[in-house]
Amino acid sequence: MSSYTRGEFLGIGGALAGAFGLGGWPRADRSVPEQTRPAPGTAADLILVDGRVYTVDGSSPGAEAFAVKDGYFIAVGSNDDIRNLADADTEVVDAAGRSVTPGFIDCHCHPTGVRELLSANLTKARTIQEIQRILAEKAADTPPGHWVEGYGYDDTKVVDATTGRYRRITRWDLDEAVPDHPVEVPHRGGHISWYNSKALEMAGVDGDTPDPEGGRFGRTDEGELNGLAAESARGLFNDVGQRPEVGPEQRRNGIRHISGLMAAAGITSVHQTGGTPENLTALQEAYAAGEMRFRMYWFARGGPEHYDHRSYDALREAGVRSGFGDPFLRIAGVKYSTDGSNSGRSMAMSTPYRGTDDYGILQMDQQEVHEAAEEAHRNGWRVAMHANGDVAIENVLNAYERVQRLWPREDPRHRIEHCTLVNPRILRRIAEGNWIPTPFWTYVHIHGNKWAEYGEEKSRWMWAHRSFLDHGIPVPGASDYGAGDFEPMTAIQAMVTRKDTQGRVWGPNQRVSVDEALRIGTLNGAYASFEEDVKGSITAGKYADWVMLAEDPHDVDPDRIKEIKVLRTEMGGRTTHEA
């Protein structure tokens, strides 16, 4: 690459104009606003030098340095090239040989931040004793009569430290830690919760209480309640005691909080896959207040019918279409759920769960999938359908292929959320239609104890990043946070090693390289929101979204990539995290 002089920088205007897409009219889904383009002829706001810059730009994959102005990369190249673009006012970041990547993009998650703000975080607890300590701490600053709530508990990850064995938490464990407040510990996967004796007492539930319709209480062999309540049985606890208040202020604070946590992990863009009207308001308020530390691509929630689908109904009726918004907050499309869950072991498959005759469940049948896809597609909405099992995925493909055949739209890129269990026919159909799958990128690592029920053979076709790439499909990264961990370094480790937390390997045929993992987490994520021309790589003319890492994921032992610290995260020229 040739050197840039200040004079020549004036001349870069032409190249930048190309990158910014001058010559065509702006497009709502991908254009860069006119007024934010850098003014030519002045020095850079920031230069980064002496870095190992993994640009994820095929035409110049490695660089030492780059320059940023008005929130955009304006040049990428060697230290000498880039130093020419600085003056006395330019911030100079000396990367000192550290690796720098584009900002990471999480294409499927649910970051509201409210429970992270109000409840005790049990996500990383690995023993029952640790959970007790965290809940006791939370109770110490909770007023009497108010609930102590945890989140992120997963029974398949927690052992009793006294025996070293996996077991579920009980009301007696909770009583020991928190005797005087009501306690609820919901399972990370939803559907079930555990309560302490105080909560049972306040709800008037005892050993003689019958199981309610559509619900169940957990009992010991002697018939005593053990604290577990499933499905509708949880409803008996709703109206007793004081729950933390959740209103507009808490929701807005939640966005500030969770976007800060995600920025600290290196994330600069997220796709909210199924938001409520209250969530959309909170995002707008946090954005307006300058507190939102990620770019948000927002899917309204569609169905199935019994889901809360107010957001899609109202936006569609208001005449909103996919692509409405700006580079920080944009309406993406509508999200439907067509089958069960991967980690909850209820996804709809053509072969049964190991040792059972259970094939999982469909939440929407083929006809309902056809109708939902047709309605959204014909109304100008981008469709995203949750489909984990191969049966559900083929139903969705049938619908996408049908609508595109009958009412063709230019490059609709309808999405298959999760797209967990694939086969060669599914891969071919996705490649041919240019549909976007969003497989879980941390699950193979964090949920290992659940995969035994699928078995080794199925795991060779699950979260199939390698297969997608081999079929030319630009597969992006997706955490499904809160159900999964969102840290991109954990995701890279998971995709590169295919190992769970106990070192067991699931589907080694699906391994990808570190470079491929970086591309999945950045440029492919941009493609999943029609933004590959404006973000996802360190390229002159794109948004200056970048991350500096303490260590190079190419160099460290693959089994400890997840320990790599993120030193700095920048979004459009603003620092969203600095360690």
Ligand SMILES: [Zn+2]
């Ligand atoms: Zn989800």
